[in-house]
Amino acid sequence: MTIHADRTTDPASPGGAVPPAGRPTERRGWLVVWALVLVLVMNYADKIITNIAGPAIMKDLGIGEARFGVVQASFFALFAVGGIVGGWLMTRVRPWILLLVIMVIWSLSLLPMGWQVGFGTLVAMRVVLGFAEGPTTALAMYIAHTWFPPEKRALPSSVIIAGANVGAVIGAPTLTWIVTDHSWNAAFVALAVAGLVVAGIWLAVGREGNQGGAGAHAAGNVLPDRVPLRAALTTASVIGISVMFFAAYASTSLKISWLKPYLEQGLGYEARTAGNLTALPYLGGMVAVIAIGFVSAALTRRGVSSRMSRGVLGSSLVIAAGVLHLAWAPLDAGPLHMALLVLSACMGSAGYGATFAAISDVAPLKQRGVVLAAVTAVYGVGGFLAPLVLGGIVENAATKAAGYTTGFTLVGVVLIVGGLVGMLMINPERDAAKLAAIAAAEAPEPPSAPADGVPGKE
Incomplete structure (x- = not known):
């Protein structure tokens, strides 16, 4: 069985030697994390542009909610495929270079919308954008985790997930202003230019670290470098996550x-007010993700198992988000409705962020990219189905408000079920031990010593 003990090489070091672990390495790691936050900021701003510009796009293109649902779902049409392809490429291309390439692709996919385009072009470019963005979160987490040992990965993971919320906090009011005062076409061009600037920053800063590290730290188990891929992808923890x-x-x-x-x-807010209110769930989510990241890290330092500090903690927050969904979905516009909506978004984002680090606890280092990509592909399917289904529900409902209520209530139920499954199945310590046993069983037996070489043999 091959066990790894932080022996990954550092490409930035002469001869590939591993520099001594310590504060300089950690400081460089945090510099990379903040660069990845910028990447996620742009990633999320690109995602929400059709949300912000939705009413204007529907008016200009003469489409209803069902066809706009197709536009929104088209982003996720190849999102899962992009995640899988990215996971495969991650084993063949330096991850930081792969991230740079897909950033350039997604920025260029926004440029055609600077001109008047039709429904087909808009859908096609959203498909390209979704394909390019599919592996982004998995790549960001993989790169960040190479800079930190297992017990310190929860906080950087949460900070990177918070970057997505920052993208919406900054992007929602800024893009609303551009769309309202200029045009939705101008908003796409602004995002393309900003994305290329961030790609330049990543070119200067982005690299992998040397903390390959083993997972399942709390139980003292050490993951093997590699196991049969089916075993890596079908542990209960990976399925639950x-x-x-x-x-x-x-x-x-x-x-x-x-x-x-x-x-x-659905609720009758004026366009500019609706755009500004859109930022509130992300603002709350940004604070919640980082706060829960600190909580998870503190629990880990105190010796709490990864199952509790990442699995149960994250799942509980997702269940809470689902309960709050059921509470706010039927309410009319008002402070209580907005407060519950924001709180549910906070719980969902924080749960997602807290649990992401658990993937590295159960994914062997040389297969971690593939496992991350597989998880990304699964949740990308949820991203594809939800906007498509909601568009159909809203267009066919008696009123738009009733359609939105039905759709968001349905998602609340899905959140509760998903959180319960995660709580029951995520157990990194147990699954790391199982993978170690599988690797040991498949390792070749060492050659037997000759009879006359056995101590005590005449």
Whole structure:
């Protein structure tokens, strides 16, 4: 059985030697994390642009909610495929370079919308964008985790997930202003230019670290370098994380795709007000993700198992988000409705962020990219289905408000189920031990010593 003990090489070091671990390495790691936050900021701003510009796009293109649902779902059409392809490429291309390439692709996919385009072009470019963005979160987590040992990964993971919320906090009011005072076409061009600038920053800063590290630290188990891929992908923890993330991302994708149209068309807010209110769930989510990251890290330092500090903690928050969904979905516009909506978004984002680090606890280092990509592919399916289904429900409902209520209530139920599955199945210590046993069983037996070489043999 091959065990790894932080022997990954550092490409930035002469001869590939591993520099001594310590504060300089950790400081460099945090510099990379903050660069990844910028990447996620742009990633999320690109996602929400059709949400912010939704009413204007529907008016200009002469389409209804069902066809706009197709536009929103088209982003996720190849999202899962992109995640899988990215996971495969991650084993063949330096991850930081792969991330740079896909950033350039997604920025360029926004440029055609600077001109007047039709429904088909808009859908096609959203498909390309979704394909390019599919592996982004998995790549960001993989790169970040190479800079930190297992017991310190929860906080950087949460900070990176918070970057997505920052993208919406900054992007929602800024893009609303551009769309309202200029045009939705101008907003796409602004995002393309900003994305290329961030790609330049990543070119200067982005690299992998040397903390490959083993997982399942709390139980003292050490993951093997590699196991049969089927075993790596079908542990109960990976399945539980995938189901929980499917539910969480179904909710997130509705926030990405439909929140502003919901506030404007379903609840009657004025366009600029609806755009500004769209930022509130992300602002709350940013604070919650980082706060829960600190909590998870503190629990880990105190010796609490990864199952509790990442699995149970994250799943509980997703269940709470689902309960709050059921509470706010039937309410009319008002402070209570908005407060519950924001709180549910906070719980969902924080649960997602807290649990992401658990993937590295059960994914062997040389297969971690593939496992991350597989999880991304599963939750990408939730991202595809949710906006598509909601568009059909809203268009066929007696009123838009009734359609939105039905759709968001359904997602609340999905969140509760997904959280319960995660709580029951995520147990990194148990599954790391199982993978270690599988690797040991498949390792070749050492050659037997000759009889005359056995001590005590005459």
